[in-house]
Amino acid sequence: xxxxxxxxxxxxxxxxxxxxxxxxxxxxxxxxxxxxxxxxxxxxxxxxxxxxxxxxxxxxxxxxxxxxxxxxxxxxxxxxxxxxxxxxxxxxxxxxxxxxxxxxxxxxxxxxxxxxxxxxxxxxxxxxxxxxxxxxxxxxxxxxxxxxxxxxxxxxxxxxxxxxxxxxxxxxxxxxxxxxxxxxxxxxxxxxxxxxxxxxxxxxxxxxxxxxxxxxxxxxxxxxxxxxxxxxxxxxxxxxxxxxxxxxxxxxxxxxxxxxxxxxxxxxxxxxxxxxxxxxxxxxxxxxxxxxxxxxxxxxxxxxxxxxxxxxxxxxxxxxxxxxxxxxxxxxxxxxxxxxxxxxxxxxxxxxxxxxxxxxxxxxxxxxxxxxxxxxxxxxxxxxxxxxxxxxxxxxxxxx
Numbered sequence: 001x002x003x004x005x006x007x008x009x010x011x012x013x014x015x016x017x018x019x020x021x022x023x024x025x026x027x028x029x030x031x032x033x034x035x036x037x038x039x040x041x042x043x044x045x046x047x048x049x050x051x052x053x054x055x056x057x058x059x060x061x062x063x064x065x066x067x068x069x070x071x072x073x074x075x076x077x078x079x080x081x082x083x084x085x086x087x088x089x090x091x092x093x094x095x096x097x098x099x100x101x102x103x104x105x106x107x108x109x110x111x112x113x114x115x116x117x118x119x120x121x122x123x124x125x126x127x128x129x130x131x132x133x134x135x136x137x138x139x140x141x142x143x144x145x146x147x148x149x150x151x152x153x154x155x156x157x158x159x160x161x162x163x164x165x166x167x168x169x170x171x172x173x174x175x176x177x178x179x180x181x182x183x184x185x186x187x188x189x190x191x192x193x194x195x196x197x198x199x200x201x202x203x204x205x206x207x208x209x210x211x212x213x214x215x216x217x218x219x220x221x222x223x224x225x226x227x228x229x230x231x232x233x234x235x236x237x238x239x240x241x242x243x244x245x246x247x248x249x250x251x252x253x254x255x256x257x258x259x260x261x262x263x264x265x266x267x268x269x270x271x272x273x274x275x276x277x278x279x280x281x282x283x284x285x286x287x288x289x290x291x292x293x294x295x296x297x298x299x300x301x302x303x304x305x306x307x308x309x310x311x312x313x314x315x316x317x318x319x320x321x322x323x324x325x326x327x328x329x330x331x332x333x334x335x336x337x338x339x340x341x342x343x344x345x346x347x348x349x350x351x352x353x354x355x356x357x358x359x360x361x362x363x364x365x366x367x368x369x370x371x372x373x374x375x376x377x378x379x380x381x382x383x384x385x386x387x388x389x390x391x392x393x394x395x396x397x398x399x400x
Contacts, residue, residue, distance in 0.1 A: 001026045006050040010373040017304045020087040032091035033306035034275045040080030050377035058095045065281045078253040089279025097357030104313035105352045115349035116315035118326040119152030126333030138181045139188030149347035152194040157181040162202035170207045182218035199226030212242035222247040235266035250300035273300040287318045296322035305335040308343040312352040
């Protein structure tokens, strides 16, 4: 079997979603997805990765992953490069599942559990105004989530206050305003729901410590990215200043960036994003590394239906997954129009699909639309070898 065509697809209404379809000479099509800021990933897929994939056996997933990574690494990797590799990797695993007529969780080692618990990130979309409720009526939002069987939620009440000082200090008044969101949730539902605090790296270390200690009495599930993850010693300082678990971080790409965090015990919970770290191949490696340090992973997921379905397979087949992120406003409002089979989320748990591969396809009605942004690569644009960026073959000037 050979890859014959690399296709990317976007829609005008979802500018932060990019799908990849890998076509083969045996008629099997693999589906992948990545997000956000997808224009860079789209360019990398067609300008660099297509040359590596075309004519290759898509079942050689590990080889192709390292070939793509080597190509991206040649001029520095992460960001768009890893998002592009992630989308391709999902599509390669989808092909393997379809080729072997097995759902992906079986190929990943079988089930460790029947389903994985989800938490809700309080983003708004369509009829769901979860973000607005998290700011104005967080207790009411918690009650709504519990009615859906969701027993954990993520909020970010402090971000708005960071603009005044660029995150270099926080007033006592603003500190208490953020605490009030936790207080209202606890008054409404007690300990029936867990609360994760997202920080979006808005704060410096002293301010983050003040925030962490202010919310401690309300028993947060974790603190996430209160500070940037650029300094391991700063992460350790924050971790040692609070009893609340530290979750680190969707902003790290590949096992190589997670290794120092693990080695220096700078996190309590590891948070990779399957569409950013390098796909299924890489998130399984990151989970294994975390397990060696007796730490759980809690994957980041603020993307589309393909990503969420990929998580259903990875999370049920990976022993040290704690919980996985989902966005109720997304899967309740727009997923249905995009794919043939929806992520199965019921009573606060995500279940894997049983069909071969990922178990879903892009919707036929979606693919018939004439306003899609589609790009196709069917022929290699260069004869450059292994790295697809080696300047020492051919004309040097063409590759810098």
